[in-house]
Amino acid sequence: MASIKPLLRLLPCLLLVACGNPAPDGQLPVPSGATAPGKAATAAVAGKADNPVAAPAVATTTAAAKPGLPVDSSQLRPVTAIPGVACTQQRKDWAPECVAGEYRIAVYPEGCGADGFYGLVHADGDAAVLLQTSFAPFPASPVAKLREGQFVCIAADARKQVGERLWLYVTAIPPESIPACKDREICGARGLPAVDWSGTAPTGQCRLEHGRFVDCAAGWVSVSAVEEFSNGL
Structure with missing residues (x-):
């Protein structure tokens, strides 16, 4: 108890x-x-x-978009006459990517060097192919006419957001200026390009100067107007 x-x-x-x-x-x-x-x-x-x-701060999981590198303006010659174009470059060794309206434009970083892209003008029965400063539907001015079989360097292409290439930016150059074209008939006739200028012709001849072609006819053409070397030079 x-x-x-x-x-x-x-x-x-x-x-x-x-x-x-x-x-x-x-x-x-x-x-x-x-x-x-x-x-x-x-x-x-x-x-x-x-x-x-x-209230504690809420952590966000959304990563900020990586800003592109400053684009070298010397690479953007193909798009300088296209209104409203915007270009970015994510890496120094990558091609600048441009957008204009419903078109995506790729500028080839290889330029007209050893690893560049080349072809011959294909007039498809016409006397010549017309180079222009831009392509439809953008305002364009004629640059020059190139004759059948003219050797060209391909510097850029344009396609709609989804689809195949529709336009090419080409430069008419002497084939002997490319080492891979030495003594090769595939590159067409040797010598200066046969160009019919639409306006005032440059004062100098088409030439390679400090790694770039100067005073050469260049502009946009339909992809069907160029017979590309699919296997390179």
């Missing part, structure tokens, strides 16, 4: 605690003056919602 007496002394206190803080179903009673864990969490959330400053 001696061990029961202490319990009897505590019984009124336990009853008082239970009555003062009745526990929800499935939970033990909480001593008076304390707050139930669920209520504490609710109060904390409510306090943060009422105080925007106290």
Whole structure:
């Protein structure tokens, strides 16, 4: 009986605690003056919602777009006459990519070097092929006419957002200026290009100067107007 007496002394206190803080179903009673864990969490959330400053910053998982490199303007000659064109370059050794209206334009970084792209003018029964400063539907001015079989360097192409190439930017150059064309009939007639200029002709002859062709006829033509060397030179 001696061990029961202490319990009897505590019984009124336990009853008082239970009555003062009745526990929800499935939970033990909480001593008076304390707050139930669920209520504490609710109060904390409510306090943060009422105080925007106290709300923790939410981390974002959206990566910022990588800015393109500055595009070398000397590579953009094919698109200088196209209105509204915008160009980007993600890596130094990648070709600049340009957009104009519904067209995507790729400028070849190889230029007219050893790894460039070449072909011959294919007039398809006409006397000559007309080079223009741009292509439809953009405003264009005539540059010059090139005759059948003229050797050209292909510097850029244009296609609609989805589809095959429709236009090529070409430069008429002497085939002997390309080492791979030495003594090869596939490159056409040797010597300066036969060009019929639409406007005032350049004062100098078409030539290679500091790695670039100067005073040579260049412009846009339909892809069907060029017979490309598909296997290179």
